[in-house]
Amino acid sequence: MRPQTFLLAVALGISLAAGGWLLKACAQDKIIAVVNSDIITQKDLDDFLNFMRMQLSEEYQGDELEAQVNSIKAGLLERLIEDRLILQEAKRTKINVDESRVKSRIDALKKQYESDTAFQEALAKQGLVQADLEKRIREQLLMFSAVETFVRSKVIVTPAEITDYYQEHAEEFSVPLRRRVSYVVCDNKGIADELYGVLKKDPDLDNYAIKFGLTPSTLEVAKDGSFRKEIEEVVFNLNIQEVSKPTLIEGGYYIFELQEIIPAQKKSLAQAQEQIRQRLYEKKLSQRMESWIAELRSRSYIKVSE
Incomplete structure (x- = not known):
């Protein structure tokens, strides 16, 4: 070149x-x-x-x-x-x-x-x-x-507002019927079947689970969509002290024993007030934030390029 x-x-x-x-x-x-x-x-x-x-x-x-x-x-x-x-x-x-x-x-x-x-x-x-x-x-x-x-320091929720909300939204504070169960999870079907065989004769999951090297836990199950459908179906078909057959859920074999049926009830105002206060606070906070931003915008020059 x-x-x-x-x-x-x-x-x-x-x-x-x-x-x-x-x-x-x-x-x-x-x-x-x-x-x-x-x-x-x-x-x-x-x-x-x-x-x-x-x-x-x-x-x-x-x-x-x-x-x-x-x-x-x-x-x-x-x-x-x-x-x-x-x-x-x-x-x-x-x-x-x-x-x-x-x-x-x-x-x-x-x-x-x-x-x-x-x-x-x-x-x-x-x-x-x-x-x-x-x-x-x-x-x-x-x-x-x-x-x-x-914004935040200006937001106040009064006791009267909490009471009014509770009275106007009573249905939100109904607690559905629940079933309290003991349960274990086992990754070996043979062990799960053996444990179930023992429990059919003597339903005492908490005791026998430990003997099988498993850790029992408790759970309150309601038919409100918060649990897997297969868990709801098994638990709500049990009688008190009845034990379920091992059920395969996401790779583990679950065994449930029904301990108690807890009737539907309604939360008292005292039980619900913190939940209500938080809900009202978040709503008021959002409204005040929007109002404050709108005020800042109203006294500002803002130009966005096309």
């Missing part, structure tokens, strides 16, 4: 490489939303998704992690806009964050990795550095504090 041709090829290669890099950089710097004095770029959105991936990796792995990440993608920009509004309000009202809490969260994330190097490499794969992560966590803690100050 002639020198001139070689130089031209090199120059062209550099030009194309630089052009590709510039196109990518321009795409990342594209402004996709404006929230008051803040801008949100495509890079902000990408970084936010990567940050969420890092956080979700504390609880999920593999395909389950990807499913969780995909589930939040659709509403990510709206969530980022709302986060900016909350963060701006936190800063406006001079809410502060204890830096030791930021360090604690970083340390907790690092413990998932074999070494600090592995942690930094994982960040790099997401296009992040530790400073990015610290900034996101600091902002998240600021937002949590703002929500606590302006």
Whole structure:
């Protein structure tokens, strides 16, 4: 190749490489939303998704992690806009964050990795550095504090509201008929059949299970869909002190002995009040959060690019 041709090829290669890099950089710097004095770029959105991936990796792995990440993608920009509004309000009202809490969260994330190097490499794969992560966590803690100050602390559930709910939704606090059983699980059919043969003559599952090297447990079974159908069918066909034949369920042989039939009953107000309080609190919290976000939006300039 002639020198001139070689130089031209090199120059062209550099030009194309630089052009590709510039196109990518321009795409990342594209402004996709404006929230008051803040801008949100495509890079902000990408970084936010990567940050969420890092956080979700504390609880999920593999395909389950990807499913969780995909589930939040659709509403990510709206969530980022709302986060900016909350963060701006936190800063406006001079809410502060204890830096030791930021360090604690970083340390907790690092413990998932074999070494600090592995942690930094994982960040790099997401296009992040530790400073990015610290900034996101600091902002998240600021937002949590703002929500606590302006939303959670304002939510109150009164005893009168709990009583009214209990009276108006009495059917929700009915406890269906239940059957209390002792049971064992054995992975060997021969042993399960032998134990059943003994129990037919002398139904005392708790005693004989231990002699067979098995651990007996107890269970209260109701026909409310919370148990497998085959368990309901077996248990609800037993008489008191009757023992079931070994039933194969998910690779194990179950033997049940009916100990007690517990009649249907209704929870008292005292028994149900914490459940009601939590239900009303969550509903009020959601409503107040929506109202607060709507208020922040009403006094803000928000522009989303087409």
